[in-house]
Amino acid sequence: MCFPERRDFVCDSDDPDAQGESCAPGLTFGVAKMHIKGSSGGIAVNSLMAGKKTSAQPVVATAKPAPTGETRIAASRAAVVEIIRAAILDGRLPAGVKLGEGDLASAFSVTRNVVREALSELKLLGFVSQVPNHGAYVSQPTPEEINDVYGARRIIEAGIFTEFAQNCTARDIRTLREHVKLQEDANKRGDHHGLMRLLGEFHLLVAQLNGNAVLAEILERLISRTGLITVLYQESHGQCAVDEHTKLIELLAAGKSEEAAEFLQGHLQDNRSRLTPKRNNVQVNISRIFASKKNAD
Known part of the structure; x- marks a missing residue:
């Protein structure tokens, strides 16, 4: 069952409007560095300022250094x-x-x-x-490499979905449903490449909402590789994946962690089975493909 909201990150601030409010992971409240005078090198001290300006610490505008070579x-x-x-x-x-x-x-x-x-x-x-x-x-990617990538995803994502089903909030579920709507819109437009990107993003979004940054980072790399594999080898079965994402959301919203993890693994296996590896001997004109990309710096 999804909770109304999580309060995993509580702000420690002097601002009465901020106290007790949830903070997004990774956000800091005006971390300022001060140097204690009287010592030879100065001692760097971190101080939470809650984004406030004080007379004792005037804000001094500093120019950004010019880019080096x-x-x-x-x-x-x-x-x-x-x-x-x-x-x-x-x-x-x-x-x-x-x-x-x-x-x-x-x-x-x-x-x-x-x-x-x-x-x-x-x-x-x-x-x-x-x-x-x-x-x-x-x-x-060879069939063996494809199997390895999808196998790693099944192991990692089963744990993510199990935990997420036990802790997700109503807001999380709304976010996922809004993302599925984007997938449906891309599919209706016939935007195959946009749909493939969104299908991968859905899984990464679940990992990010679950709150484990390390797992999300690992999964992002795996999704990037499966995105490449999908673009190179998959026939268009976008609606199947969108429908399966909708089913996953229903299981998550109901707090059915084991069923969600089991369905997720089947979903990834179905995605793997839709792939048809092939070898290409295609010649392309690099200059023509990137004709408008001069001066990348």
């Missing part, structure tokens, strides 16, 4: 990672496509080093495979 390179790398990732997820870069460093550097007007670092990051995320002496390619 390293920060500009990092921004370029992050931009390249996100652009390539989006191109894979929306189907513009099919499985098996070679990602030449020179072509990408020219397309984004960045150095080959930036591209190389971006491809290494995409490899860690599961989007790219790197073959020694041959270069980088859009990943082509």
Whole structure:
């Protein structure tokens, strides 16, 4: 049974309007650093100020430091990672496509080093495979890799859904229902790639609402990999997944933790069974795909 609201995070504040109110995880109330004078190096002290200004501690406007070469390179790398990732997820870069460093550097007007670092990051995320002496390619997950990813998700998400069913609030359920409405709208519009993204987001949303940041982070990586797998190999069975999400919400709202976990595992297994792995030997024009993405930094 869903509780009216949770009060997991209680604000410790001098503000009478804030006391007793729930705080979102990760939010802090005006943490200020002071230095105690009289010591050679100064002692940093954290003080909860509840977002207030005091005469003893005037607020001094400080200009943001100009970006250094390293920060500009990092921004370029992050931009390249996100652009390539989006191109894979929306189907513009099919499985098996070679990602030449020179072509990408020219397309984004960045150095080959930036591209190389971006491809290494995409490899860690599961989007790219790197073959020694041959270069980088859009990943082509094998049936064994697909089974491993879905197996990991079944184990992790069964625990998340079991716990969430015991602690969810009415607001949580409303949030999930609103998300399913977005899925239904995308399906009606025929927005296949948007629907695939939303279907993965639903599972991550449950993990985030459950409140365990570590599990949510782990699941986000797994969902990212299954998102890639789904885009590369799945036929369109979006309505089936949307209907199953609706059923999951009903079980969560009723507090049926064991049934929710069991149905969730069946849902993931159904998703796995809809996949048809295949090998692609598609050639694409990198410059044309990223023609409007010059100067990623």
